[in-house]
Amino acid sequence: MKSIIVKKEWDGRRLTRFLQKALPAAGMGQIQRFLRLGRVKVDGRRADESAVLHAGQQIDLYVEDRLFDAPARENPFYSKIHPKLTILYEDEHVMLLDKRAGLICHPDEGEKIHTLLTYAQAYLYQKGEWDPQSGFVPALCNRIDRFTAGIVIVAKDADALRTMDAKIRTHEVQKYYLCAVHGHMKYPDGALRHYLLKTPEQKKVRVVHKNEPGAKEAVTYYQAVDEQNGLTLCECLLGTGRTHQIRAQFAAIGHPLLGDNQYGSAKLNERCGRANGQALCAYRLIFDFKGDAGCLSGLNGLTVQVRDVPFVREYFPGVVIPRIENPQKTRKGEER
Numbered sequence: 001m002k003s004i005i006v007k008k009e010w011d012g013r014r015l016t017r018f019l020q021k022a023l024p025a026a027g028m029g030q031i032q033r034f035l036r037l038g039r040v041k042v043d044g045r046r047a048d049e050s051a052v053l054h055a056g057q058q059i060d061l062y063v064e065d066r067l068f069d070a071p072a073r074e075n076p077f078y079s080k081i082h083p084k085l086t087i088l089y090e091d092e093h094v095m096l097l098d099k100r101a102g103l104i105c106h107p108d109e110g111e112k113i114h115t116l117l118t119y120a121q122a123y124l125y126q127k128g129e130w131d132p133q134s135g136f137v138p139a140l141c142n143r144i145d146r147f148t149a150g151i152v153i154v155a156k157d158a159d160a161l162r163t164m165d166a167k168i169r170t171h172e173v174q175k176y177y178l179c180a181v182h183g184h185m186k187y188p189d190g191a192l193r194h195y196l197l198k199t200p201e202q203k204k205v206r207v208v209h210k211n212e213p214g215a216k217e218a219v220t221y222y223q224a225v226d227e228q229n230g231l232t233l234c235e236c237l238l239g240t241g242r243t244h245q246i247r248a249q250f251a252a253i254g255h256p257l258l259g260d261n262q263y264g265s266a267k268l269n270e271r272c273g274r275a276n277g278q279a280l281c282a283y284r285l286i287f288d289f290k291g292d293a294g295c296l297s298g299l300n301g302l303t304v305q306v307r308d309v310p311f312v313r314e315y316f317p318g319v320v321i322p323r324i325e326n327p328q329k330t331r332k333g334e335e336r
Contacts, residue, residue: 001060001061001062002060002061002063002065002068003058003059003060003061004022004058004059004061005056005057005058005059006018006053006054006055006056006057006058006059007055008055010053010055011053011054011055012052012053012054013052013053014051014052014053014092015040015042015047015049015051015052015053015059016028016031016032016035016049016092017092018053018059019031019034019040019061020128020129022059022061022068023061023063023067023068024067024068024069024128025066025067025068025069025131026063026067026131026134027130027131027133027134027135027136028092028129028130028134028136028156028157029134029135029136029157029158030067030134030135032049032157032158032159032295034061034062034063035047035048035049039061039062039063040059040060040061040062041059041060041062042057042058042059042060043057043058044058044060047059049092049295075125075132078121078122078125078126078132079122079125079126081113081118081119081122082122083119083120083122083123083126084119085097085116085119085120085123086098086100086307088151088304088305088306088307089302089304091298092156092295093155093156093157093159093160093295093296094141094153094154094155094156094160094164094296094299095120095153095154095156096151096152096153096154096285096304097116097120097151097152097153097154098149098150098151098306098307099116099144099149099150099151099152100149101146101147101148101149101277101281101310102146102147102277103115103116103146104116104146105117105140105143105144105146105152106140106143116140116152117138117139117140117154120138120140120154121137121138124138124156129156130156136157136158138154138155138156139154139155139161140152140153140154140155141153141154141155141161141164141165141168142168142175142241144282145244145278145280147259147276147277147278147280148278148280148281148282149280149281149282149306149309149310150177150280150281150282150283150306151282151283151284151285151304151306152282153173153285157295159294159295160295160296163293163294163295163296164296167287167289167293167296168241170290171239172287172288172289172290173285173286173287173288174237174238174285174286174287174288175237175238175241175282175284175285176235176236176237176282176283176284176285176286177235177236177237177238177246177280177281177282177283178225178233178234178235178236178280178281178283178309178312178321179233179234179236179246179250179257179258179278179279179280179281180231180232180233180234180257180258180259180279180311180312180315180316181231181232181234181250181255181256181257181258182230182231182232182255182256182257182258182264182265182268182272183230183231183232183254183255184227184230184232185224185227185232185234185255188223188224189221189222189223189224190221190222191219191220191221191222191239192218192219192220192221192222192249192250192252192253193217193218193219194207194208194209194217194218194248194249194252195207195208195209195210195211195212195215195216195217195218196208196215196216196218196242196243196244196245196248197212197214197215197216198214198243199214203262204244204248204262204263205242205243205244205245205248206248207248207249207251207252216240216242217240218239218240218242218245218248218249219238219239219240220236220237220238220239220240220245220246220249221236221237221238221239222234222235222236222237223235223236225316225319225321226316226319228315228316229272229315230272231258231272231315231316232255233312233315233316233319234250235321244262244263246280247260247262247263247278247280248263251263251264256268257278257279257280258272258274258278258279258311258315259272259274259275259276259277259278259279259311260278260279260280261275261276274311279311279315281306281309281311281312283305283306283309283321284303284304284305284306285303285304285305286302286303287299287300287301287302287303288300288301
């Protein structure tokens with residue numbers, strides 16, 4: 001056990017931040033476990049993650065002595081990476097990152113370093129917020145395709161990962177996208193309802209209009225925002241989160257995404273000056289928690305939006321983006 005008196009410079013700071021400094025060999029996951037087990041006391045009382053310190057308080061730490069010493073060895077992998085991140089929001093538990101189009105989310109056989117996850121892990125390691133030996137690995141709570149830009153959520157600890165995963169599954173995190181599609185939309189707003197089929201050997205999904213074995217329902221609410229030069233800018237709100245959902249559904253109704261050669265026409269995309277890479281951006285998240293959110297409670301009610309969408313700037317200059325307020329109430333539109 002070790003006792004520490006809070007100095008003046010730590011007055012008003014979060015206990016979790018103090019513990020990260022006091023226990024440099026402990027990861028955030030370990031620190032949270034110590035708090036849950038009552039192994040951290042402030043003025044003799046059990047403390048929790050939300051505690052704010054005041055000068056003169058006594059902190060008693062019932063932890064192993066080795067955790068007070070900084071790790072002797074530097075991680076050669078994460079210490080040499082130069083993280084290239086656009087951080088839209090960050091707290092003790094999560095980061096919201098703006099992924100650029102062309103960057104993959106996870107390492108694969110062809111790329112281990114230049115990925116969003118590797119950059120995020122290197123950033124947290126170099127800040128001293130994550131120890132690769134701690135037992136927990138920072139993880140992405142959602143993922144988007146390589147050539148799709150937009151917001152990706154990174155969990156810094158196991159509690160955040162579990163809670164965010166649950167909130168996403170219960171649709172308490174609203175995901176808005178912007179996309180540029182070919183052609184004029186017959187209906188300016190509506191809902192696309194299909195079923196999607198995907199097999200392990202396929203690199204794309206197939207849209208079907210009835211529930212077949214293995215098919216999963218896909219629902220996308222959309223609103224046409226602007227139309228210029230044969231292209232329509234649409235804002236979409238996901239009702240479900242299926243692989244390639246927006247890309248496949250718009251292509252199925254005759255309006256493939258600009259730049260999407262997998263579901264659309266390469267020749268048509270070339271004529272529009274976008275030979276490759278779908279014009280799609282996960283540009284806004286709204287956290288609307290209905291029940292207890294635990295360590296993520298501070299996110300409730302928060303709206304986070306990317307600062308720039310290059311294809312909107314290029315193809316729809318000056319456009320003002322509205323928000324779909326009540327997607328369940330939109331007219332039938334292009335529901336098929």
